[in-house]
Amino acid sequence: MRNQEIVFTHVIDRASQTLHSEDLPKYLSRSLMQFFKNIISLGKNKKKLIVTMMMALIWIVMIILPELGISGNVVRVVRFLTCSGGNIQGTVGMIGNTMGKMIFAYFITSLLTGGESFQKITAGIKNLSSGFIVKKGENVPTLLIGAGIALVFYNFLVGKALLINSMMAVTGIVLSLRALSGKAGFFIGLVTSFYHNKPQKQPSVTTILAGMVTGFASSIALSATGVGMICYFVGALLLLTAFILKLTTWQKKGGAKE
Numbered sequence: 001m002r003n004q005e006i007v008f009t010h011v012i013d014r015a016s017q018t019l020h021s022e023d024l025p026k027y028l029s030r031s032l033m034q035f036f037k038n039i040i041s042l043g044k045n046k047k048k049l050i051v052t053m054m055m056a057l058i059w060i061v062m063i064i065l066p067e068l069g070i071s072g073n074v075v076r077v078v079r080f081l082t083c084s085g086g087n088i089q090g091t092v093g094m095i096g097n098t099m100g101k102m103i104f105a106y107f108i109t110s111l112l113t114g115g116e117s118f119q120k121i122t123a124g125i126k127n128l129s130s131g132f133i134v135k136k137g138e139n140v141p142t143l144l145i146g147a148g149i150a151l152v153f154y155n156f157l158v159g160k161a162l163l164i165n166s167m168m169a170v171t172g173i174v175l176s177l178r179a180l181s182g183k184a185g186f187f188i189g190l191v192t193s194f195y196h197n198k199p200q201k202q203p204s205v206t207t208i209l210a211g212m213v214t215g216f217a218s219s220i221a222l223s224a225t226g227v228g229m230i231c232y233f234v235g236a237l238l239l240l241t242a243f244i245l246k247l248t249t250w251q252k253k254g255g256a257k258e
Helices: 024-042 046-067 073-081 090-113 117-132 140-158 167-179 186-193 205-223 230-257
Strands: 010-013
Touching: 046 073, 046 090, 090 140, 090 167, 117 167, 117 205, 140 167, 140 205, 140 230, 167 205, 205 230
Parallel strands: none
Antiparallel strands: none
């Protein structure tokens, strides 16, 4: 049986740097159906099932050990490498932490059992530079949007932006690079579904992903500050800046037409 990955894919048109999208209701319904199909198929793939069960067991052990008063450098390293250090605070924290665990589990299972994973990462690195090409400043807001999304998303998934949780940022970098190989995941598809009727206004998917790689990389450095919510603040600032730049560009174009 062919090794399939748990991922929602959409082919990027390299000529226009856009994504072939669907309208939002159709996209969400199809993605939901695909999600359940992937979950069901997981039980048919023994390798992925074993890896997933091992990850779940490690997370349980990492929760129990601190309660027993067992800590130390080895425990901290394992917590870092397995993304076991998420800080759960309230309902939002629980949702974010659960999503983070699911994303990391997908990352590990696809990396260990997906035959094309490393090839996709290499291809993504080759395509990364094209995402930073700035044409008269037009791509700057799109880069900022990608970086802002990554920073906010990282903080949401880990609860607090701390170095012990920064393996999630590494996960984000790798998954973004894999998406740059020519396919994009659920979130990118969700964003571009809003441009279904206006594909000419759709931002460059490659540029968004390049911005996300930058954002996830920046979140590691920001985590070193020890300020748990810092990625939220910086990410929101970048998104606000991107909005202002977009608004300024639209006003200039509108003025030019008049």
